[in-house]
Amino acid sequence: MVDKQIQLLCEEHGIESNYVDAWGNPATVVPESKEKLLAAMGYAVDDAEALGEQIHQMQIRKWQDPLAPVIVSRDLHQLHFEVSVAQQQVSALLKWTITQEDGATHQGTLTPIEGEKVAESEVDGVLYQRYGVSIHQQLPLGYHTLTLSNAIDEVIAETSVIVAPRACFTPDTVKQGAKLWGPSVQLYCLRSTRNWGVGDFTDLEFLIQQIGDKGGDFVGLNPIHALYPSNPESASPYSPSSRRWLNIVYIDVTAIPEYTACDAAKQLVDSDAFKHRLELLREAQWVDYTGVMEAKLEALDLVFETFKEQELRRNTKRARAFREFVKAGGESLLEQASFDALQRQFISQGMNAWGWPAWPEEYQDFSNEAVAKFIKKEKSKVDYFAYLQFVADEQLQAANKVAVDAGMKLGIYRDLAVGVSEGSTELWANKSLYLQGASVGAPPDILGPLGQNWGLPPIEPETARQQAYQPFIDLFRSNMRHCGALRIDHVMALLRLWWIPAGETADKGAYVYYPIDDLLAILALESVRNECLIIGEDLGTVPDGIFETLQENGVYSYRVFFFERSKEDGGFYSPQHYPVQAMATLTTHDMPTLKGFWQCDDLLLGKELGLYRDEEVLRSLYADRHESKQRILDSLHGMGTIPQSVSTDVNWVAMTKELNYGMQLHLAAGSSALLALQLEDWIEMDKPVNVPGTSSEYPNWRRKLSRNLEEIFADTDIESLLAELTTTRESANGVGLK
Missing domain, CATH: 2.60.40 (Immunoglobulin-like)
Structure with missing residues (x-):
């Protein structure tokens, strides 16, 4: 009886029993995992009578409500x-x-x-x-x-x-066959002679201007979602506090209008001691988030006092713009600002207040009376963090204006993370939307042989539906601000997510399905309204038919060169055969750089970090890498994108600038409408920015670029590469169009 009830509930909630794994083999979800997921949803899986009553109540709601909670139409x-x-x-x-x-x-x-x-x-x-x-x-x-x-x-x-419209937005130039290129960057990685130890929005303006001047049409960013200003070592852009608001670490303090009127802030920043702090932060090999955030908040505290005195109290035009921003931000901005203000207060009192679960109980929910009292009593502290969001939004908008003024076809393209962390603002303010007894991840695959647990509580599909999908509407809309394109990380999340019950390893999860047709319709509506092109990161285990579904809905595919291989002979597909409706790239933030790949640095690092089950697995990976490199050489020589002076035998070929740039130009000649390349590869770096499957074992999300932006764009070799990229992309215009 219980087994039938559990199966009925699994079907009702989209919990799949069988799936095809990353190697194309049939796989079955263990029954215990399905039961644990249903238990996390609140079902009495160990009590047949109670479970039967819960199912009965579900049926009553299902049939007595005349209409569904939302109707989506195309x-x-x-x-x-x-x-x-x-x-x-x-x-x-x-x-x-x-x-x-x-x-x-x-x-x-x-x-x-x-x-x-x-x-x-x-x-x-x-x-x-x-x-x-x-x-x-x-x-x-x-x-x-x-x-x-x-x-x-x-x-x-x-x-x-x-x-909703039938498909997402595509610019006319792209429809007509234009082949666009640009770099994808981790904004925090950027070095410059003027930043405070982390890339900021002014660095982004400089980068955009340089790329626009050299023929590029976009600059892609990592997720710039709000993290934790008072807990800055929680630095993963893919484990944010809120995906609707911005990471204030990217604010350029000296570019804020109030800074120029704030004598106290200028005296602080101009002091010898502070200059020395900034010099050490800039010179550090890894981003010192704590040091950077402390320095910025110290100055921002003073700047905000000037804003209150000279703008708010005088009700100036700028003060009114801030109030309009707060009004438009509504409850969501109040939640974010209150969360940040509370966390700062608790941490200043010596608490390990990493997220709301570690706060005093009366503050663990936004709707609690204690929170309301705090907001009223400490209005200025809450306004402070709302002001920082106002400034961050303003500076992002200014960066995108540089792109528009430069005539770039897309300008900034943003990145939407798949979820939020368990201690986040989003959970604190809307706990009913998230399943806290599970986390999102991935089953074992090529990138993560043991599977991956990302520690992100999943959104419950039915709860989102009962809320008329408003959380998704707000999410899509806010991430289409001040940009021309949006990359959706793990776009499979619109179809299904791998849910892992709390306390289980990543391989003991199950796929849970989402209403993809409804979500794609909402995505298309917001895309058209915001004139924002959509790129879906469709890597990993992808079920049959999903590529066609995404293409029909105007979502651009994400094609990584290293994964584009024939299943028959292992050879690499010619980039001329990639889909036109796609963004092509050589590598990603979850993969080694070109140099790291060629030198097998990632395999050596993986061994040191204990990512492989045994030596046999590692040996097979080395053998496959050797074969891959040979196949790459075959492809490059076959297409004539590297000179004959480079050996055709991989045993004699090291990673050189000639080979590195040759690979980039090889991909540039392809048919995909969009081409994204990494700054790391322009400057021939070897260290990865992130190692999937690790947290504290490797300093993920902290590795900076090895050279300043000013140096990069003064490099004549890089200047030549960018000129060739522009020429090659122009020559590829219309390639692959029907």
Whole structure:
């Protein structure tokens, strides 16, 4: 009995029993994992009677609610949806009203039985029937409301209606065959003669200007989501506190308008002691997040005092702009600012307040009375962090304006992380949305032989649906600000995520499915409204049909050269055969640099860090790497992208600038509309920025570039490379178009 109940619930919640692994073999989820995931959702999996009652209550809700909590449509001419009614009401006339988001209304009537019956079920002795009905009414793209009333005008149901376009936005130049290129960078890695030990938005402006001047059309960024200003060593951009707000470590303090009017801040920054601090922070090989954040907050505290005195109290134009920003940010900005203010206070009191679970109990939920009292009593502390978000947004906008003014086709492209960390603002403020008894990761695959546990609590699909997908709408919209493209990390999350029950290893997880059609529709709507091209990182274990689904929805694929190999003979596909609707890249932030790959530095490092099960696995990886390098040489020589002076035998070929640049130009000649290359490879670095499957074993997300930006763009070899990239991409215009 319990087994049938558990299987029913697994089907209801999209928990898959079987899947195909990264090597193409059938795999089965262990029953215990499914039970633990359902238990984390609150189901009494060990009590058949209690579980039966929970299922019964679920059925009542499912059939007694006349309308789904949200209706998503791609049809601009009619709205199709389902209505659930008791059998005796199937012939009753219902009045409908559609209220558009602009306030315009449309009205009419419908009778359920005149539609198509799609299902029925008896609940507590009452037979319910569900009918598919249609309203023939032209509706604009957007977010609307549907209301159903009975004959005496009593409202019996109301739901959200989302009308979305068929596909995401693509710029006309790209549609016409333009081949764009640009670097993808980890913003914190950037060195310069003026920053404070971490790349900032002014460095980004400089980089954008340089790339635009040399023919590039975008600069790609790591996720720049809000992290933890008072716990700066929690530095992974893929484990943020909030994906709706920005990481304030990227603020250039000296570029804030109030800084120039703040004598105290200028005296601090100009002091010999502070200059020495900044010099040490700049010279450090690894980003010293604690040192950087302490220095910035020390100065920002003073700048904010000037803002209060000279702007807020005088109600200046800038003060009004700040208040408008706070108003537009709404509850979400209040949550973020309150979280940061509370965490700063607790840590200043000596607590290990790494995230809300470590806070005093009365502060562990945004909705608690103690939090409301703090916000009221310490308004200035909360306003401070809202101000820092205001400044960060302002500086990001200024950086994107540099791209627009330079005529770049895309400008900034941002990166959306797959989730938030367990101690985050997002969980603190909306716990019902997340499943806290599980975390997101990946099953064993080529990048992570033991599987990966990212420590990110998953969003519950049904809860998001009950909230009319508002969390996803807000998420997509906020990440399309001040940019021309958005890369969605692990885009498979729109279809399914690998959930790992708390306390289990990564291989003991299960795939849980999400409403991909609805989520892609919302993504397309926000993409079109914001004129933002969408790139989906579709690596790893990808089920059949998903590539075609993403392409139909206008999402650009993500093609990594090292993974584009024939299953038959192991040879590398010619970049001319890559999909046009794609971004091509040689390597990624989760992989070794070109130099590191060729020298097998990543395998040696993996051995030192204990990532491989045994020597046999490591030997096979070395053998495969040797074979890969030979195949790469074969491909490069076959396409004539490296000179004959480079040996055709891998045993005699070391990684040289000639080979490095040859690989980049090889990919540049390909058919994909977008080409992203890494600054690390332009300057021939060998150390990776991140080693998947590690946390404290390696200083992930801290490795800086080996050269300053000013030096990089003064390098004549790099200047020649960028000129060749531009020429090669222009020559590839239209390649691969039908």
